[in-house]
Amino acid sequence: MTQAFLGYTRPDGQVGVRNHVLVVPTVICAAVVAERIAGAIAPIGAALPHLAGCGQIGPDLSVTHDTLAAYTRHPNVGAVIVVALGCEQVIAQYLADTARQAGKAAHIVSIQGEGGTVRATARGIEIARGLAVELGRAERAWCPASSLVVSVKCGGSDYTSGLASNPAVGRVADKIVDMGGAVVLGEIAEIMGAEHLLAARASAPATAAHLLRVVRRVEAEAMALGLDIRGTQPSPGNIRGGLTTIEEKSLGATHKAGERTRLEDVVPYAGRITRRGLTVMETPGLDVESVTGMVGGGAQIVLFTTGLGTPTGNPIAPVIKITGNARTAQTMADNTDVDVSAILTNAGSFDEAATRLFDELCEVASGRPTASERLGHREFAIHRRNATI
């Protein structure tokens, strides 16, 4: 089997491309302490500050719980510290147990249990330093491309996204799947208008029906508000960039999932990606919520195309920024990893761009920091399903 990158093989058989100490607050009340603990061992420490963990009922609570648990078992995480307040809904022990079941060391620090912010922070930092030393001893080893789960995402789209960067990423998606790997596409609203193309590539009729059902549900939810989805889809920036309707945006956006990958599965938000080939995940269109969900599902790395430029990163997964807009490559140079604008000037081909992108993917998977990692972009937002009670 072709060895593609240097990764970390985990006790549960998954492969990581980073080796973070994850510091996860169970509830917003524990977020500052968690950030201070992670900050003491930067950049190996990765906090997951979030706005939930209490005041939640039903699906809203289970999405929060499931998303946090998904991060604790993620292959880019080597060890876990759960920071609890002590009276919240999200269960610290459950998160720690999830990490241990995946073979990772896990500790719980309770703010009420330790006796306040100062003692909890000090205790957490002491544990974090020990874990950082242990993780520092781990060595990377050659891993096949078949162990990759790659999230494909676009944000700040303009006309170049559908014409250049998304089809270039699509060729990489085809190649990853050909090599036995997995690709995940989110943002159901941005499949609206292009669902017929993905459904036609489903490996089973039930999977096609599932996709169409999910797209219809999201469309019905938007329409139940009695409003025109054009207030947000396409966004004002998309419209200035030349995109007229959601159908046009979606048709350009789905190119990034490949041209011939088979649709194998449709999973809920942050749901585990278990199939090789293409999986569609039910995420909203907001970039950070979408990336948060797809990484939670098990994506180790994100290929993120942009026309207008955007800084979005993730606490535990490298996000590679790709633009087909030559002006953006210059004006947003800080945030850009790969410029594929030569496709539109006829100076370069899709194949040349895809080869460069795949090489970059393997380099980043082997440890090279992305622009978003260098700049400290660690955006994290769990999709909320209903109002805080």
Place this chain on the structure above:
Amino acid sequence: VNRAIVISALDNVATALEALEPGETIQAGALSVAVAESIPRGHKVALRAIDAGEVVVKYGSAIGHASASIGAGMHVHTHNVASDRGRGDLAAAEGAR
């Protein structure tokens, strides 16, 4: 260098890769189309006359319908194309009637 790009032979619009001005001509396969008005870079230009109500096609698929008749070479955007998806506003107006 292409000044405009047509993605599928089924398309009735092209995408301008540079700002286009009236008087110039773009080439779409065997078809040559005179640009009728200013088209900003990245925006779409009609390859032929599109009647009001007719489907606008890009990437070989429908991207909405013409909300006004559009002449060949004219700018195709939100002022003369309407989406057919997620239109809760239309459903609400229908319900109120």
